[in-house]
Amino acid sequence: MALLNSIRGPADLRRLPAADLPALAGEIRELVVRTVSRTGGHLGPNLGVVELTIALHRVFESPRDRILWDTGHQAYVHKLLTGRAAGFGRLRQRGGLSGYPCRAESDHDVIENSHASTALSYADGLAKAFALTGQTDRAVVAVVGDGALTGGMSWEAVNNIAAAKDRPMVIVVNDNGRSYAPTVGGVANLLSGLRTAAPYERFLAWGKNTVRQTPVVGQPVYNLVHALRAGLKDLFTPQELFAGLGMKYLGPVDGHDVAAVESALQRARRFGGPVLVHCVTEKGRGYAPAETDDLDKMHSYRRTDPVTGGRIPSTTPTWTEVFGAELAALAAERPEVAAITAAMLEPTGLEPMQAKFPDRVFDVGIAEQHAVTSAAGLTFGGMHPVVCLYATFLNRAFDQLLMDVTLHSCPVTFVLDRAGVTGEDGPSHNGMWDLSVLQVVPGLRIAAPRDAATLRLALREAVDVTDGPTVVRFPKGTPGADLPVVSQVDGLDVLRAGEREDVMLICVGALAGPGLQAADELADEALGVTVIDPRWVLPVNPALTRLARRHRVVVTLEDGGRVGGVGATVAQELRDAGVPASVHNIGLPQRFLAQGTRAEVLADCGLTAPGVARQIRDLVTPRRRTP
Numbered sequence: 001m002a003l004l005n006s007i008r009g010p011a012d013l014r015r016l017p018a019a020d021l022p023a024l025a026g027e028i029r030e031l032v033v034r035t036v037s038r039t040g041g042h043l044g045p046n047l048g049v050v051e052l053t054i055a056l057h058r059v060f061e062s063p064r065d066r067i068l069w070d071t072g073h074q075a076y077v078h079k080l081l082t083g084r085a086a087g088f089g090r091l092r093q094r095g096g097l098s099g100y101p102c103r104a105e106s107d108h109d110v111i112e113n114s115h116a117s118t119a120l121s122y123a124d125g126l127a128k129a130f131a132l133t134g135q136t137d138r139a140v141v142a143v144v145g146d147g148a149l150t151g152g153m154s155w156e157a158v159n160n161i162a163a164a165k166d167r168p169m170v171i172v173v174n175d176n177g178r179s180y181a182p183t184v185g186g187v188a189n190l191l192s193g194l195r196t197a198a199p200y201e202r203f204l205a206w207g208k209n210t211v212r213q214t215p216v217v218g219q220p221v222y223n224l225v226h227a228l229r230a231g232l233k234d235l236f237t238p239q240e241l242f243a244g245l246g247m248k249y250l251g252p253v254d255g256h257d258v259a260a261v262e263s264a265l266q267r268a269r270r271f272g273g274p275v276l277v278h279c280v281t282e283k284g285r286g287y288a289p290a291e292t293d294d295l296d297k298m299h300s301y302r303r304t305d306p307v308t309g310g311r312i313p314s315t316t317p318t319w320t321e322v323f324g325a326e327l328a329a330l331a332a333e334r335p336e337v338a339a340i341t342a343a344m345l346e347p348t349g350l351e352p353m354q355a356k357f358p359d360r361v362f363d364v365g366i367a368e369q370h371a372v373t374s375a376a377g378l379t380f381g382g383m384h385p386v387v388c389l390y391a392t393f394l395n396r397a398f399d400q401l402l403m404d405v406t407l408h409s410c411p412v413t414f415v416l417d418r419a420g421v422t423g424e425d426g427p428s429h430n431g432m433w434d435l436s437v438l439q440v441v442p443g444l445r446i447a448a449p450r451d452a453a454t455l456r457l458a459l460r461e462a463v464d465v466t467d468g469p470t471v472v473r474f475p476k477g478t479p480g481a482d483l484p485v486v487s488q489v490d491g492l493d494v495l496r497a498g499e500r501e502d503v504m505l506i507c508v509g510a511l512a513g514p515g516l517q518a519a520d521e522l523a524d525e526a527l528g529v530t531v532i533d534p535r536w537v538l539p540v541n542p543a544l545t546r547l548a549r550r551h552r553v554v555v556t557l558e559d560g561g562r563v564g565g566v567g568a569t570v571a572q573e574l575r576d577a578g579v580p581a582s583v584h585n586i587g588l589p590q591r592f593l594a595q596g597t598r599a600e601v602l603a604d605c606g607l608t609a610p611g612v613a614r615q616i617r618d619l620v621t622p623r624r625r626t627p
């Protein structure tokens with residue numbers, strides 16, 4: 001790591017002779033693979049941008065020039081070149097480096113939110129601010145993947161950026177042809193058209209060298225080819241889209257050729273208006289298991305089978321796998337069931353359904369808003385779409401869910417994976433908002449299954465609903481053993497009857513496990529805790545009100561934000577019904593939760609069995625007065 005160790009910041013990188021850059025790239029790849037195979041994280045995307053990031057930091061002078069990474073999952077190399085190599089071993093650990101750019105970590109980091117397709121809008125605003133404040137010598141550079149370019153926000157930004165012909169901005173499209181899976185759609189096809197222009201350029205070069213040397217017909221043939229060039233180029237390279245929008249297009253450039261990228265970036269920097277540099281890169285470059293991984297080029301690191309080189313199947317099915325298998329089974333039974341993913345087919349468990357019913361699985365690109373309204377359209381034609389998203393990304397499509405789906409009473413099932421705390425990916429990935437924002441949607445039905453059996457049941461119940469939308473949400477990881485009911489009261493699952501009717505504990509989803517353990521712990525202290533799992537947490541089951549009247553204290557437990565969550569709604573219902581019990585809400589504090597393992601973050605927030613027991617004990621034990 002001699003070269004990398006000599007780089008304390010981009011200035012050192014700029015001083016490095018070009019001849020040393022391949023060796024530096026090698027050191028970076030080695031460190032990224034070594035670290036990420038231990039810490040987890042985004043492998044393929046970072047291996048693909050090593051040379052591109054080197055070139056960016058040699059041409060632009062960050063932090064004076066601003067480099068904005070869309071999504072930010074591909075910024076590890078940027079971190080290594082901006083003075084953070086020493087801390088890289090603690091990537092994604094509690095107190096360590098973030099897996100995304102992080103403003104608190106470095107002046108070189110501008111945006112950190114990890115939700116895709118935002119960089120061009122940030123860049124647009126920043127370029128406007130630089131123009132208004134006379135900071136015209138500072139460049140604004142946005143790096144955006146071909147996947148992120150499928151998001152609507154990117155095009156809303158391009159619409160503005162392209163119109164400001166004299167406002168400089170460099171947009172670097174990092175085109176590896178993939179999101180997780182190959183990027184889909186018209187934009188992807190357009191880029192791949194541009195990418196295939198490279199052979200065309202080589203053909204021209206070959207024509208120049210060989211055809212001209214051919215006696216008699218050589219020169220005329222060359223002239224003909226040359227004359228056709230403009231037309232042919234349009235045929236091969238639909239660059240007129242960007243040019244037609246008013247944006248200068250440079251490329252395609254081999255994103256692994258530092259000199260070529262540097263040269264394109266220098267030209268872009270000098271241009272004086274909006275310019276798009278199209279770099280073609282290979283996701284997973286330089287690490288064979290990633291390069292050969294057809295699934296997603298090891299977008300996220302996962303251990304591979306040393307013999308087959310393939311995925312190691314999980315011993316216990318994850319929540320995602322339980323859902324994916326059940327959906328495939330449902331699709332076999334019900335021809336009206338369709339599935340929609342926003343560029344996350346495998347991560348949301350849709351592979352089994354895709355394998356059997358590819359016509360009914362739609363990858364719409366990183367386009368959650370469109371996914372939701374398109375689902376509404378599917379219902380108009382008699383289908384029952386299941387929209388599969390990570391919970392945090394539903395935020396993008398709130399208005400579509402509210403107005404386009406719910407106002408129209410469309411039977412759409414939303415399946416929210418990674419709900420609750422996700423941990424290592426930091427504040428922007430926690431799925432802690434859905435239960436709060438969805439409380440305000442009139443008539444919405446939300447299920448939070450506690451285990452694999454209730455997930456299967458909830459999915460079937462949701463798909464049976466024909467008069468409006470439903471939501472089924474579950475966390476990251478693996479469900480525990482199925483938790484049996486001791487009795488059922490009007491649709492409520494009673495998981496434990498308290499020895500006395502002191503406390504009624506209402507658990508949301510997978511927190512039923514820790515809730516039950518807490519109740520057992522408190523029973524040893526002669527405190528009777530009845531544990532209820534409503535399964536469908538919205539609308540509030542009226543039976544809860546009846547049961548609550550029999551208890552002294554009602555406690556709600558959820559892995560969502562406390563403000564406006566299930567607990568808040570239950571409290572409101574009980575208040576409205578005049579229930580005398582005191583009501584307390586246990587949930588996630590309403591702040592951006594720092595990264596750590598899921599277990600660490602849950603423990604910090606008191607959402608473990610001992611944490612819940614402690615909070616209930618504190619509630620019911622009368623506080624001693626200080627004399």
Ligand SMILES: Cc1ncc(C[n+]2csc(CCOP(=O)(O)OP(=O)(O)O)c2C)c(N)n1
Nearest residue numbers: 045114115116145146147148178179180343
């Ligand atoms: C709004 C939103 N939806 C989904 C995701 C999940 N996600 C993270 S990276 C990624 C693919 C990004 O593809 P691309 O921009 O081409 O970058 P690459 O990983 O190929 O370098 C997706 C879908 C996200 N970050 N944001």
